[in-house]
Amino acid sequence: MLIEEELLLSYGAAVEDLNTSDMIFQEGDTPREFYQIRKGRIKLSHYNEDGKELILAVLHDGFSVCELLLFIDKKxxxxxxAIEPTSIITLKKETFMKLLDENPPISRDINSFLSQRLYFKYIMLQNNTSLHPDTRIKGALEYHKSFSNDRSKFSFEVPFTRRELAAITGLRTETVVRCIKKLEKENYLKIIQRKIYV
Known part of the structure; x- marks a missing residue:
């Protein structure tokens, strides 16, 4: 968890329960709140000019949602x-900034978290330019595993479906299914009850 729930609540944060498909914010909105996921999953996506959805990330328990935009004046x-029933903690931007000012170690933790996220995002973007589907898939899986405390082999349960993985990598679902089977044979990942582990 990025920031302890008790600390957020002590600054007046609220807990909000969402149903599947509930929107937290949409493209073009002005960032006004800090969001942290208590339980559930949220996708960050964009629709291109052809109306095709590109999933940029799938966030889960403990992750914050687009917190970096609270520090700049951008939409x-x-x-x-929400892609499943989800519970989030929300805190007004001004109060969030006060929390950071009054808790320098938390501010440093967020800087470290943002730096790590950007680093692995660059790696994933580099992999997504590859013509090899397995390279794209490995890049996406490594990016999401990078936020897990346990980095041992097969310790991380991939928190999205093959279809979502296709949208993240810009591949067809059928291609992802074939590559996942190939990567399992190569012992890069494991499939247990249809769930992918890396």
Missing amino acids: YPVNAV
Whole structure:
């Protein structure tokens, strides 16, 4: 968890329960709140000019949602939508900034978290330019595993479906299914009850 729930609540944060498909914010909205996921999953996506959805990230328990935009004067470039029943903690931007000012170690933790997220995002973007589907898939899986405390082999349960993985990598679902089977044979990942582990 990025910031302890008790600390957020002590600054007046609220807990909000969302249903599947509920929108937290949409592309073009002005960032006004800090969001942290208590339980559930949220996708960040963008629709291109052809109306095709590109999933940029799937966030889960403990992750914050587009917190970096609270530090700059820009609109959201993505939509944030719950993809299952989800509970989030929300805190007004001004109060969030006060929390950071009054808790320097938390501010440093967020800087470190943002730096790590950007680093692995660059790696994933590099992999997404590859013509090899398995390279794209590995890049996306490594990016999401990078936020897990346990980095041992097969310790991370991939928190999205093959279809979502296709939208993240810009591949067809059928291609992802074939590559996942190939990567399992190569012992890069494991499939247990249809769930992918890396």
